[in-house]
Amino acid sequence: MSATTPIVRLFCACELCERKPSGRLIIHNVFYQARPLAGQTYPFAVSQMDFYALLSNGRGKRHFALKFFRGTLGVDADDVDPRFPTIPLRQGQPYDFGENPLAIHELAFHLENVPFSKPGIYGFRLYCEGDPVDPEGKLDVFEIRLEEPDS
Numbered sequence: 001m002s003a004t005t006p007i008v009r010l011f012c013a014c015e016l017c018e019r020k021p022s023g024r025l026i027i028h029n030v031f032y033q034a035r036p037l038a039g040q041t042y043p044f045a046v047s048q049m050d051f052y053a054l055l056s057n058g059r060g061k062r063h064f065a066l067k068f069f070r071g072t073l074g075v076d077a078d079d080v081d082p083r084f085p086t087i088p089l090r091q092g093q094p095y096d097f098g099e100n101p102l103a104i105h106e107l108a109f110h111l112e113n114v115p116f117s118k119p120g121i122y123g124f125r126l127y128c129e130g131d132p133v134d135p136e137g138k139l140d141v142f143e144i145r146l147e148e149p150d151s
Helices: none
Strands: 007-019 025-031 044-056 064-070 105-116 120-128 131-141
Touching: 007 105, 007 120, 025 044, 044 120, 064 105
Parallel strands: none
Antiparallel strands: 007 025, 007 044, 044 105, 064 120, 120 131
């Protein structure tokens, strides 16, 4: 059996990926930006977030990992916060795509207490056998300034 790197059809951040008894995933509250809650300041942490990937054209057994970092790989990839470790899928066990290249596969990564040290762009990327699988995702983290009401 020849292993083939799959094609990423969808890759996004969400509040929760819930696995149904059928094995399919339900994605709850997809988001593309984060900000501190009212009254919070930087640094702040998101208590939990998941990353969902929809893949096709994969064959054989492949190892996957998620990298989450501050900045973008094309701009300041060296700005990797050590609190953002590489997260292996399934505790490092390979994912078996089987032999049908037309089959659709869903992967989910769960993170807790994700720290955001300052406003800016944070990136996340899926890796297969140590190599990046496009596309790179981005989260925009904003600082909110509330204006004082007029007296």
